[in-house]
Amino acid sequence: MEYSDKVLEHFYAPRNVGTMPDADAIGEAGDANCGDIMKIYIKVKENVIDKVKFMTFGCGSAIASSSIATELIKGKTLEEAWSLTNKSVIEALDGLPAEKIHCSVLAEQTIHKAINNYREKNGFEKWKDKWENDN
Numbered sequence: 001m002e003y004s005d006k007v008l009e010h011f012y013a014p015r016n017v018g019t020m021p022d023a024d025a026i027g028e029a030g031d032a033n034c035g036d037i038m039k040i041y042i043k044v045k046e047n048v049i050d051k052v053k054f055m056t057f058g059c060g061s062a063i064a065s066s067s068i069a070t071e072l073i074k075g076k077t078l079e080e081a082w083s084l085t086n087k088s089v090i091e092a093l094d095g096l097p098a099e100k101i102h103c104s105v106l107a108e109q110t111i112h113k114a115i116n117n118y119r120e121k122n123g124f125e126k127w128k129d130k131w132e133n134d135n
């Protein structure tokens with residue numbers, strides 16, 4: 001399996017790792033293929049993602065995907081962060097091996113869960129997630 005330098009860089013030195021005790025919202029998603037579990041914590045200030053942290057248990061690609069995803073959504077509005085797709089994650093990583101695409105999907109799903117958790121807590125209707133086919 002070939003990994004880009006960007007994937008390796010974010011795997012060996014992931015950005016924004018850790019938990020956030022005073023997070024405004026948390027998103028958590030899991031992937032059955034790799035057994036990856038991703039958790040993203042966000043702090044929102046005036047509709048902008050002010051701080052973001054992640055904890056990922058899983059394969060190297062899942063760690064690299066969450067690391068780059070947190071970099072991509074930091075400083076973005078909730079709308080901008082919501083529109084970040086797994087393709088943007090793959091592009092930012094200079095590609096992922098085909099069998100690891102699901103790790104980028106997991107990053108997108110986890111961001112969506114965090115944003116919807118924030119919306120729910122603040123009395124807004126949840127945005128519709130294209131990945132959700134149950135409930």
Ligand SMILES: [Zn+2]
Pocket residue numbers: 034035036058059061062100102103
């Ligand atoms: Zn994985």
